[in-house]
Amino acid sequence: MRKLIFNYVQTHKSEILNEWIGQMKQDADERAVYTMSAQMFKKTSSEFIELLISNFTETEQEFQSKLTGFAEKIVRLGWPLTVVTLGLRTFGQIVTEGMQEKEVVAQHNFIEFSVEFERWMFPLYNTIIDSYANTWERTVSLQKIALQELSAPLIPVFDKISVMPLVGTIDTERAKLIMENLLEGVVSHRSEVVLIDITGVPVVDTMVAHHIIQAADAVRLVGAKCMIVGIRPEIAQTIVTLGIDLNQVITTSTLKKGIEEALEMTERKIIEVEGE
Amino acid sequence: MRIPILKLHDCLLVSIQWELDDQTALQFQEDLLHKIHETSARGVVIDFTSIDFIDSFIAKVLGDVISMSKLMGAKVVITGIQPAVAITLIELGIRLEDVLTALDLEKGLEKLQRELED
Missing domain, CATH: 1.10.490.10 (Globins)
Known part of the structure; x- marks a missing residue:
């Protein structure tokens, strides 16, 4: 056949x-x-x-x-x-x-x-x-x-100051990666202040907040300070409405303010050079 | 095996070089408190640089040692906690809230001096 x-x-x-x-x-x-x-x-x-x-x-x-x-x-x-x-x-x-x-x-x-x-x-x-x-x-x-690879880069912007910009939704797996990168980076760059920029995180719910708080705690344990910057008005609203306590962590609304504060913490500041 | 506790001016310096077992940890707790009493030290720096693993019992003992030292009037700075250890501590729910921390021994001593000055 x-x-x-x-x-x-x-x-x-x-x-x-x-x-x-x-x-x-x-x-x-x-x-x-x-x-x-x-x-x-x-x-x-x-x-x-x-x-x-x-x-x-x-x-x-x-x-x-x-x-x-x-x-x-x-x-x-x-x-x-x-x-x-x-x-x-x-x-x-x-x-x-x-x-x-x-x-x-x-x-x-x-x-x-x-x-x-x-x-x-x-x-x-x-x-x-x-x-x-x-x-x-x-x-x-x-x-x-x-x-x-794109998930959680830690960028050393000044001596002793690093920034981790977060973009996109954070799930448990990514939170773990963030925490690891953050701590490894802090230790290897010898940073004293790390800023976590959450401008690009669309939603902050209790889980995300929990991960961020954990990361901030862990950073404190390795001997650096952690700041959370880029808190948009709607995120501030959700955080308070959900009753999340972020009092342990220093927070600012923009990365710019955060950097200024971080420089202050490490006893430095940016000054304008006078024109000729 | 006992952990050596060194005196540096009015501070005590402890560097933990190997993984602690339960017995050593308890012995260390006792030794440190005695030493604080003996030398009336005002500050203690505990360095963890060579430790990359910690279990819940050791973590608890450490927390206790820190609060006990505080009761005896000595400020404690812990230095050189490795990322893996930090993650373990956080996952175990041990937050060591009022403890001073620093990246390495040098910075730890600086921090302690500054604290003692105020």
Whole structure:
């Protein structure tokens, strides 16, 4: 039976290809078909069909690696997953209909045909979806790492004064990272005052406040002072409404004021140089 | 093993060089209080630079030592707490609230002198 299907596909390759391209252009999402040049689309499509056929001629292993390679390639080309599965489905339909028309498949062997056909198509679906999922997972984890790198930098702005600007939502995992970076930075830069700038933190709830207070406490333990700067009016409102006690920590509204205060704490100040 | 307690003018200097076990910690508590009594020291600096691990019992003993010293009229500065230790202490809920801290021994001594002057 497998041989029968293969022979059919092999002999009617170009017909199937043309029909497939026609149908895909009709059905598929515009962005898949038209983001590519027609030539490119045709080339990729024929490669796709070629690959489906090679399933018969090559060993399982070779086919697997070829399929994975192709799947990765179309992922890179940016074909949406829906288009690819639609493509597989269309291909299946064309072959089935074609074989019925040519009366290769008839009533008596239809069940055998469909079982065999199913057995042939299923690994294709599986591998393609698998490689899409892998690519997505890889992207997500890469982005996570990138986000982590950007997450909590400690910048030494003057001798003994460092600033940690926080941007974005703070969750428990990030809070831990913040705390570690903050303490390591304080010790390695020998800072006496650290300013945590929360201008870019959209929401300060009890959890975020708790993490910030913990960080401030830990900074005090390693022997530096911690200031929280960039408290916007709405954040001040939430903090008081939620009944969060920030009395232990020095707070200011802007980073500028905070720096001035930090300089004062370390017995320095910025003076203007008189003009000539 | 006892922890050496050194006298420097009117201050006592303690550098903890290895991980404390429960026995040593209690012994240290006793020794330090005796020494404060003996020398009538006005300040104590405890340096933690070489400690990178601390458990809850030791942390509690430390907290106690600090409040006891305070009762005996000595100001305590702790110096050189490592980030990991600070995180552990905070996670254990030990905040050591009224304790003076400094980054290293040098700054700790400076801070203590300033405190004693006022």
